[in-house]
Amino acid sequence: MKTPQTLDELMLRCRALAGLTLGQLAAELGHQVPVHLKQDKGWAGQLLEQALGASAGSKAEPDFPELGVELKTLPIDQHGKPLESTYVCVAPLTGINQQLWQDSWVCQKLSLVLWLPLLAERSIPVAERVIGTGFLWQPDSKEQQLLQQDWEELMELIALGGIDQIRGAHGQVLQLRPKAANSKALTAAIGEAGQPIQALPRGFYLKTSFTQQLLRKAFG
Template identity: 70%
Template structure:
């Protein structure tokens, strides 16, 4: 029987629950929840996030709202190496590729997801078996005005390219903090988009990701 945890009623309770996980391995947390640990993440990419959502009492599931809706907090795991450096960019959400004209930053899913984030660093170097990866000290973060401005600028630039049919020209190097990258289980999973001459085309779904350099700066800001 899988143990279900109730939703935390306050930010203080969420932080306390997160603190209690620091130093535990993913295997120990999974055992607490009576869940099996997959051999690797190839077929179970979202497993770590789902495990932590469950133990911390996140209630959004797959709904289009933050993981802790009543607190307005999104949960993001952050795989790091032993030097505390992020190992990859962080997925935020799927990018809309049609009907994007007139969309505003403050109404965007990216903006809403990043308004308040619980970051959970995880020591996750490749050679460490999944069950032995260790949870670090989680922290709550809200973008300051400078970070908010930079995220908005990146988003507006990328969305403008999408709406003008420039999807094929967008590279991961674009954007200071935010990048747009293909997000699909395989190359057959195509979606609708706008072509260079305004015509409907089929292309790989794209996702917004936070660059590793940016999340490294958040860790630096938090832990010095």
């Protein structure tokens, strides 16, 4: 699928997906549907990226670099509630003293997001999960302020060697959680006394209470 050249073209493609099941879309694109997503957690997101023509792959840039748009799949239940927090990006754990919010990867990733809801309760077979109506979102000043505040507090804790004190409850809208395939995948971090330590990689995630608000704002 060619990369969309304009936001209008991207949204046109997005609207064409609304109401399709993952099985129907996979058949259109010539893919097998996995029986479950335990081993293929990112499968649905990758399928939707391909259908919309996202070109970034795993590069450190927005999914649609030409448009500056990040694509986020949002699994929801039948009542429209998000089923899980939304992964944003990996958190840097060293060399972070001089970093500013405006230059952070979180800020850049969330500057313009295409949210694509997906009816994905565990009881629904993967092939029968339904793609919802996508919407574009840019943080307003209040959302931007909340995100920046959480990011700065979390980054300060990391820089001061408090990584092991950070829990999912920290932050109003943004949280920091372990992000690793297994407990052996360690990375460099800062200890309580400022010494180098090994820790599990961490990722920034948007809390479900925040994405629930975004859905309400978009659909009333």
